[in-house]
Amino acid sequence: MIELLLLIPLVTTFLLYPMRHKRAVEAISVLASLITFAATIYLAYQVYYHGTIDEGLLYMDALSTYILFLIALVGLVANLYSVSYIGLELKDGTIGKSKLRNFHLFFHLFIFTMILVGVSDNLGIIWIAIEGTTLASAYLVGFYDRDTSVEAAWKYLIICSVGITLALLGTVLLYASSVNILGGASDALSWSTLMDPTVLANLDVGLLRIAFILVLIGYGTKVGLAPMHTWLPDAHSQAPTPVSALLSAVLLNCAMYGILRFHLIISGSAIGPEFSSNLLLLFGLLSLATAAAFIVLSKDYKRMLAYSSIEHMGIIAVGFGVGAPLAIMGALFHMLNHALTKTLLFFGAGNILQRYKTREITEVRGLVSAMPATAILVIGGALAIVGCPPFATFISEIMILAGTIMEGDLLVAALYLGLLAVVFAALLYQVGRMVFGDAPDMEQGEISKWRPVLMVPLLAAIGILGLWMPNVLETALEQMTSLFMGGMT
């Protein structure tokens, strides 16, 4: 069954290749996203009720199912949005027909590589898949024929490839650390073999430490942890907006998933959880600080959203770094909340970009009168992203804070709270500048009435999750948290 989940997006890319007709391309693309989503839900149901699925090279436990759910969900909404977004670009002549087809083709190839990250049992294959996400999305980042797009794509490829090379070295060292006990067997890199308590206890400690540092720097480049984040604002601002949403909401989580798998191995080994947690905490706080500074200074709203993603990855890293059950649960919950909110905000940014034709914050004025529906949704999204109650982001950020205080890390708690306050003020100020004032002389109104219809459920979901957590989600979060607390589920 898991093979099927991998096959859907892969077959779609081949199906799309000979397509010429715009409607047919869009129909197949959306249909494929729907089937991917349905298959993910079915598998999630299986994992939820019958426990981990282990099919040799393919493996799904609660944690990977959660990541897959995010991929399929954001993939579906981003695909629906891109029908309108990329369709408009075709209509106004920014791109040609073959580019529209290529967009959907690479979109599904990108989804395929991300799903491969989620379903692989072997940490080596996870590496291959994460490098694959870079390669598949490079085309989407450099989608437009602009000089800045080429620059962003080049930087993206070079920086992420170098980073990920270090992660491969880390993976090799993990393999070497297991040779003593597993004797270089071909499944020596597989998660289910490594998590056996007797294996964990016998992994070589010296090699494992170096391995984790390399993996944290390597995959951390992809997560956008400071100071390896420099590709991220460029790529997010240059990519077509639906792709920015996908990069920000799920790609970063996929890379974080790679780090978490290593974090779990290190925590279970003789080193103990202290070492990797402290490193996660350090990089998390550094990312928070860097992002806060750049959000204050930002001039381009898509770059501002990109820095906000760095900030939220920092928050998630802090949550896992703190290590209290409540903080870990908060960090996991925050992955979902950030994905929903950031997708909503990037869709809003896409509407603004196609109406105002600029990415400069100072040139966008009077959003409320020009595009009332988008304006309201963007205000709601902005309040959610800075963690205002009653939104779910508030709950998850408070969970992390409470976990930190319970652990007695008062310095961390103070830094975390202070930096969140800076982002709160800066981001709302920037959005306020765009929303109010007099709209410039241009065409008014929404670009398409379908776009707000697509965005409302996202905002509603973040609102509802803030007030009421469904049983399914709560149990899933508890299952994952227990994985981090040392219990195998």
Next chain:
Amino acid sequence: MNLIDGLAATFLLIAILAVASGRVLSLVRLYSLHSIVLGITAAAVAALTNAGHIYIVAALTIALKGALIPWGLRYVIEKIGVHREVEPLVPLPVSLLICGVLTALSFYIVQPIVTGHDILETITKNSLPMSLAVIFIGFFMMIARKKAITQIIGLLIMENGLFMAAYAVAYGMPLIVELGVFFDILMAAIILGLLAFRINRTFDTVDTTILRRLHD
């Protein structure tokens, strides 16, 4: 055992020569040679440890990295009409000096693991500091050279060093992982080559220092 050490030393030497080379085409030739030495090392490891699957990896290394990728790079260079000089940001003599420092540094970092208590029991463990040095040197080359092509070669040299490190610590990786990594490297090389074309078409140069438009 001495055979492996000798090959690893040659491997390091070629990487340093690549930093010293002033011509783009000779850089490609050195990369090809570098990969062939890596392939021979893999074959030697296979022979010494009786691990049959490593022969496949050795053959693939020589075919892909020793022949196919260099051929592709030469094609890109001729198509674009890249100037012959590498245009270093750091002058060549200084670069060589830095290579020396990087080599010393990697010995300093890794030697304790190699000679210390029985962490590594591979016959190839002496080549670990040298492969780490190659990774550093490849990274340095990416920073210190202007052209897109030289950055690609720097990345590829880094990856060669990584494979050597994998032989040093664990006789390489499981076959399926190794094949997947090959596929990724090949794809990365192709995509970077295509992007170099686009950079040339957009900016009429492959000098990457021109890529400074995106900033805060």
